Amino acid sequence: MASALIALGGNVGDVQASFQRAIPEICRRAQARLEARSADYLTPPWGETQQPPFINACIAIETQLDPHALLATLHEVERMFGRDRAQESRWGPRTLDLDLIAYDDVAIDTPELSLPHPRLFERGFVLVPLAEIAPDRLIAGRRIRDALANVSHDGITRLPAPGQPS
Template identity: 45%
Template sequence: MTSSVPQRATPVEAILGLGSNIGDLRVQIDCAVAALHATPGVRVTRHSAYYRTAPWGQTDQPSFLNICIAVETTLEPRTLLETALRVEREAGRVRRERWGPRIIDIDILFYGDEVIDEPHLHVPHPYIGERAFVLAPLADIAPDRMIGSRSVREAAAAIDTSGIERLDWEVHL
């Protein structure tokens, strides 16, 4: 039996960023991680700590809860994006405004070492190095990953992390 979903012969590691600032933030994120993990061709392998973060872009909204996860996937990049968007929709996300409040947001930060520049799919994510709310959790799971000429660890050390609070919560995978 063959699958109609484009699959890779060998798995690749992808790193995703998740955030929420509407409702029960931890439940929203944990449900999204579980939904991703339950998807055929996706296996969550690492999970950062949870971080409470100030909003970015549009600042007149509640604080966010953010994490990063690493997944091993056989899904092609576009299919992984479609999966992330499906998980967002199933959680109740409605896209109303850029950088506005959201029940859940899932971004593909890295897909192996691939560079992808397609409509609605840019990997590595173009704003990684500018966003402390991404760099702090990303440094938990991929500190030596390179963003241009700097490691995630170096980029995280060089950015203003005021407004970022690491939460000492148990992580369940």
């Protein structure tokens, strides 16, 4: 079994409900066991800033799939939730975005897949939830909690769990 870290995001529709339905679907399709799930975080948009805020979270899973098969599975789950990568703008609004952040200590750099995720250490919206579930995990020789200390997390707010009072 391999350990994979996956970032979830979205800003169209009921994103928290999408996460609640998508995570079991990811695990089922990836023959995976959910190891950890962060809280959901309201985050400012990144890249294209003239759009609604995002909700982001991270999960850690154990899977038998190889990295390319896992990425294909994540794309299938995105499509189930209405995402059409061919019709969207980069960093634009989306119903569900699933990014494979890390897979064991594997390093891959192909047109289809780069691991660890090439912009991981620039993104507070990924590092904040990731530090919640795997603060001591080393990725490319960097500890998640140390990487978080070097990026802005301004405007990132932890959300109550769905159904919990604010």
